[in-house]
Amino acid sequence: MSEQTGHTSSKRLTGKVAAVTGAAGGIGRAICERLAAEGARVVAVDLRAGDLEPVVAAVRALGSEAHAVAADVSVAADVARWVDEGVRRFGGIDLLVNNAGIEGVVKPLEEYPDDVFDRVLAVNVRGVFLGLKHVHPAMKARGGGAIVNLASVAGITGNGLISAYIASKHAVVGLTRAAATTYPAAGIRVNAVLPAPxxxxxxxxxxxxxxxxxxxxxxxxxxxxxxxxxxAEPAEVAGIVAFLLSDEAGYVNGSLYTVDGGMTTF
Ligand SMILES: NC(=O)c1ccc[n+]([C@@H]2O[C@H](COP(=O)([O-])OP(=O)(O)OC[C@H]3O[C@@H](n4cnc5c(N)ncnc54)[C@H](O)[C@@H]3O)[C@@H](O)[C@H]2O)c1
Known part of the structure; x- marks a missing residue:
């Protein structure tokens, strides 16, 4: 068992190219490591190139390759650029994890700052939308692929102190369901994971x-x-993401996978 990734299973993603946004963050890095451990080469996307250096090193230490791209997922030109760079570096993109996200602030809805609301929606919703949109031609060219969006239990529950985050994650659930109805025509499955804290x-x-x-x-x-x-530990989220990206989940599309220790059973 790998201490770094916490998994024991086979190399289900050998030969695949996987893009991960928000790759320098807690969950993003764990996903990069897990996908690399399962054999994928990784396109690691985050705001600052310097923050991605340890992720690239960790992927290499696991015997795979990573290409770091500094890009803002809420900016269409940046998203088009990282997709292009990934295709040029590794020959295509098979898998995408729309993981980049921000929490905004904790404030009652009636006091929530408009500009923070807009930024949370731009990163968490437009960011996922642009990732889905721009990766489609690249995946179609490979004959198909798989995408996982990071929603949250906040995508199916309410909390008036983090209204922008709640709204954004409900929208990620909506985008997942929308894409899951049409992307299979290009051989692409789309699912969401909904972690608790x-x-x-x-x-x-x-x-x-x-x-x-x-x-x-x-x-x-x-x-x-x-x-x-x-x-949850980040590796516990990464394990479900890897499963959903793998052929073992070949009939899983449009699903919302809670990884929440049972939190939403109450
Ligand atoms: N931590 C949790 O409890 C939790 C629970 C459920 C869902 N999530 C979701 O998981 C995802 C990852 O969260 P995390 O806990 O690892 O957070 P984190 O803050 O550790 O990582 C988020 C990463 O996204 C990057 N990022 C932010 N804005 C970006 C932008 N515009 N363009 C590119 N990259 C950007 C950040 O630089 C950071 O590296 C988020 O979508 C989050 O909403 C987290």
Whole structure:
């Protein structure tokens, strides 16, 4: 078993080229490592090239190759550029994980700043839309592919203190379902994963936002609302993403995979 990726299984993604947005973040890096460990070459996309250096090194240490591209997923020209670079470097793109996302701020809806709302929607919704749109021709040219969008339990539940994030993740669910109806014509499956809190920077930020100065108490409160009694590790999300991208999930399309320790069963 690999200590880095936490998995034991075979190289299901050998020969595939996988693009991951938000690759420098907690979940993005875990996904890059898992996909590389399963044999994929990785196009790693994030805002700053410097932040991607450790990810590229980790992928290489796992015996695969990575190409880092600095790009903003909310900007169409940037998305077109990373797709183009990935195709030129590795000959095509077979798999995409639309993972880049931001949390916005924690504020009652009636006080929520308009500009923050717009930015959260731009990154989390337009970013996923542009990824789906621009990768389609490249995947079609390869005869098909698979896409996983990072939604969240926030895509099927409500919380008036993070309204932009909630709205954005509901929209990611909508985009997943929309694409899943037409993309199979090009041999492309589209699914979403919906994690509960995951141990990354994003949760540290939200804990501080929900209970300023007492993040540990907030974390304990959140964990107590999850039947498994804890947050997810990034590798636990990455494992489901790898499964959905693999041929083992060949009949899975338009699905919403909760990775939430049972949180949404209440
Ligand atoms: N952490 C959680 O508890 C949790 C739970 C459910 C869903 N998610 C989702 O998982 C995804 C990854 O979250 P994370 O926890 O790893 O967060 P993170 O903050 O660790 O990573 C997010 C990454 O996205 C990048 N990014 C932000 N805006 C971008 C842009 N415009 N263009 C390109 N890259 C951009 C950031 O630079 C960062 O590297 C997000 O979509 C998030 O909403 C997270």
């Amino acid at each position: 995951v141990e990354t920077r994003m949760m540290r930020s939200l804990e501080e936002g929900f209970l300023p100065g007492q993040p540990a108490a907030l974390k304990q409160m959140m964990a107590s609302q999850i039947p498994l009694g804890r947050y």
